Amino acid sequence: MIKFAYTILYVQDVQRSLEFYETVFGFTRKFITPDNSYGELITGDTTLSFAAHDLAKSNLKDGFMKSSNDNKPFAMEIAFSTDNVEALYEQAIKAGAIAEKPAEYKPHGQTVAYVRDLDGFLVEICTPME
The missing domain is CATH 3.10.180.10 (2,3-Dihydroxybiphenyl 1,2-Dioxygenase, domain 1)
Structure with missing residues (x-):
């Protein structure tokens, strides 16, 4: 079985993004890593996640286009x-x-x-x- 698990947004500041989505949309924080490079919100069946640009760069050989x-x-x-x-x-x-x-x-x-x-x-x- 395949399940849509995550949408991960690459952001400047994970803590700031989590706070924005908590404040505006009322989502609950699932967790944030101790180094603030990755965090997740409880949003229903699919998790909304945020990864810091540096973490994203480490996962992608050729980088990515920043939003x-x-x-x-x-x-x-x-x-x-x-x-x-x-x-x-x-x-x-x-x-x-x-x-x-x-x-x-x-x-x-x-x-x-x-x-x-x-x-x-x-x-x-x-x-x-x-």
Whole structure:
């Protein structure tokens, strides 16, 4: 059996990223390594994790492209569902997220908004799919 286990974001500061996602989305910290190079949040079936750039470099021979709010977002996103998209969108911005697109009702019946987190990763905030 194969299970989707982790999404790992490569970030400047693991502690800062954990605190952002705990504050905005209410996730609980599972753990952080003593050297603050890796941490995980309890988010449901799939763990959201953060790895420091130096740790990520040690795992990848040819390096990687760093996410940044100075560049366009990568062609991917992480998404979190909520019954109150507008409130969570505003809460994320107050915590330091960059506004990308305010809440919009989509033809398929979902309300969707977008922010960029502290490291420039695209985050969708949406109502659950019916």
